[in-house]
Amino acid sequence: MTDLNTLGLAEARDKLRAKEITSVDLTQACLDAAEASGALNAFVHHTPDIALAQAKAADARLATGDAHDMCGLPLGIKDLFCTKGVASQAGSAILEGFKPEYESTITQNLFDAGAVMLGKLNMDEFAMGSSNETSVYGNAVSPWRRGNDDTALTPGGSSGGSAAAVAADLCLAATGTDTGGSIRQPAAFTGTVGIKPTYGRCSRWGVVAFASSLDQAGPMTKSVRDAAIMLEAMAGHDAKDSTSAELAVPNFEAMLTGDIRGKKIGIPKEYHMDGMPEDIEALWAQGREMLKAAGAEIVDISLPHTKYALPAYYVIAPAEASSNLARYDGVRYGHRANLAAGDGITEMYEKTRAEGFGHEVQRRVMVGTYVLSAGFYDAYYNRARRVRALIKRDFEQVFAAGIDAILTPATPSAAFGLGEMDNEDPVKMYLNDVFTVTVNLAGLPGISVPTGVDHQGLPLGLQLIGRPWEEGDLLNTAYALETAAGFVAKPGKWW
Amino acid sequence: MSIDKDTAARVAKLARIKVEEDALPALAQEFNTILGFIEQLNEVDVEGIEPMTSVTPQRLKRRVDEVTDGNQQDKVLKNAPDAREGFFAVPKVVE
Numbered sequence: 342m343t344d345l346n347t348l349g350l351a352e353a354r355d356k357l358r359a360k361e362i363t364s365v366d367l368t369q370a371c372l373d374a375a376e377a378s379g380a381l382n383a384f385v386h387h388t389p390d391i392a393l394a395q396a397k398a399a400d401a402r403l404a405t406g407d408a409h410d411m412c413g414l415p416l417g418i419k420d421l422f423c424t425k426g427v428a429s430q431a432g433s434a435i436l437e438g439f440k441p442e443y444e445s446t447i448t449q450n451l452f453d454a455g456a457v458m459l460g461k462l463n464m465d466e467f468a469m470g471s472s473n474e475t476s477v478y479g480n481a482v483s484p485w486r487r488g489n490d491d492t493a494l495t496p497g498g499s500s501g502g503s504a505a506a507v508a509a510d511l512c513l514a515a516t517g518t519d520t521g522g523s524i525r526q527p528a529a530f531t532g533t534v535g536i537k538p539t540y541g542r543c544s545r546w547g548v549v550a551f552a553s554s555l556d557q558a559g560p561m562t563k564s565v566r567d568a569a570i571m572l573e574a575m576a577g578h579d580a581k582d583s584t585s586a587e588l589a590v591p592n593f594e595a596m597l598t599g600d601i602r603g604k605k606i607g608i609p610k611e612y613h614m615d616g617m618p619e620d621i622e623a624l625w626a627q628g629r630e631m632l633k634a635a636g637a638e639i640v641d642i643s644l645p646h647t648k649y650a651l652p653a654y655y656v657i658a659p660a661e662a663s664s665n666l667a668r669y670d671g672v673r674y675g676h677r678a679n680l681a682a683g684d685g686i687t688e689m690y691e692k693t694r695a696e697g698f699g700h701e702v703q704r705r706v707m708v709g710t711y712v713l714s715a716g717f718y719d720a721y722y723n724r725a726r727r728v729r730a731l732i733k734r735d736f737e738q739v740f741a742a743g744i745d746a747i748l749t750p751a752t753p754s755a756a757f758g759l760g761e762m763d764n765e766d767p768v769k770m771y772l773n774d775v776f777t778v779t780v781n782l783a784g785l786p787g788i789s790v791p792t793g794v795d796h797q798g799l800p801l802g803l804q805l806i807g808r809p810w811e812e813g814d815l816l817n818t819a820y821a822l823e824t825a826a827g828f829v830a831k832p833g834k835w836w
Numbered sequence: 837m838s839i840d841k842d843t844a845a846r847v848a849k850l851a852r853i854k855v856e857e858d859a860l861p862a863l864a865q866e867f868n869t870i871l872g873f874i875e876q877l878n879e880v881d882v883e884g885i886e887p888m889t890s891v892t893p894q895r896l897k898r899r900v901d902e903v904t905d906g907n908q909q910d911k912v913l914k915n916a917p918d919a920r921e922g923f924f925a926v927p928k929v930v931e
Binding site: 438439440441442539540541554583584586587646648649651652653655656663667670671672673674675676677680684685686687688689690691692694695698703704706707708710711712714721723724725726727728729730731733766767768771782783784809 | 839844847848849850851852853854855863866867869870871873874875876877878879880882885886887888889890891892894896897908911912914915916917918924926927928929
């Protein structure tokens, strides 16, 4: 019998329904796998008592025959989601000891559907990073290695713990969040599927805010079908998030026909980057051929403002972060610095934030403060918001011309070694998000699908970008790509 | 635009993050690297383009202005580093 933790959501659901397995057994298999995975540092808070209680309840519900697709399925939850009574630190020292008195809408939706929480997953501090190296918990480590080389590789970031946990079969699937690529880049680095839905599809309530106009949560899974199932359970209008859309959530799984005949797939010329590894170029070309063979029409397109997406992002995201993170002041929750005699409230703020925030977070908060400060607001912040409008217009124009989806590489390289970027300037790390960040700026849905491996045997992903609110169609195109690619590689177990 | 040590100190002060004097030159250098990257935006012709306010065209929903929640003082204070007598406690702010 297969180890139960290696199942995907769809397979496990079917086995639960057929009474071949129980949620308690499935959950226990995942808890055991998570418990034995310390070397990956993916799970940072384990919640076995909650998991087993939820699993028992799920088995009871399944026995009545009236259960949601997600019922009884064990998940990992990114540390960015507030979970009632369970540590939710956003990977930061400043939220040390914080246990929310409330549940995020997304985790509540998942629990209402009967899903099981195994624990909280590692991430870059406040989701700021592309390698999970800015976490207060230490690095998450990818289960993948370069052949027999035992160099520890990044699982990507910021949802690095989620990606590592799904790839290593510590859970069936996980939640992630994506502000500039934080679901899609780690998914690509670990051979997993990650979708960032349209901005407003999932409620942001109870998800620790980084850059509110860009943040979206989504599922990280072992297959496109699993992504469809889990996204449906996460999504939906929420009165507690005024930007969440009042749109019905379709049955995404039912839309997976695999038929993409006649679909127009755009290939943006601006995504050919100088110095891009041959492996990535080759993969992209193969992806085009696969979709063409499946009956899609491949169309060369132009998104002329692509080059300006990253610089615009590194104005807008830090600006919003500096505002959002102002709440961490040592008064209402989390860490407060020890004060010296005579220190007043300003010293308390300054010492608390210096101790509580890591280096990258401090840097971004200060960059954001600078671009919003008097005299620079127009030159930086307003200009970036204008460029953002142009980036969105680029996409609107190609969609108006009949393009159904856009195919790009997900990342400019395969996973790199932990520590390899230490001596680079911060902008080098930011380039990881070069293909994904445009999608956040335009509020569009994007999905990373594992499509091949590089010359070292590391997974590579392609990204598909869809029209707003058409995640169902996007998932179907992704399903066709997944089917054609037939990616089956798994990391050998060394941890 | 080049950021010097004094500007870095002023930004740190505005952000309420304590930065030691000897760390300021390196911080200023990092700012300059990032701002140099951002400067590319000056190449773009943004004439006549309005700054984006909402990525999805939507009006903020209106609701009745009424109390829908409350009476949870214990929960509100539960995570405070220092809570006393039903209040958040902070260092003295008024002499």
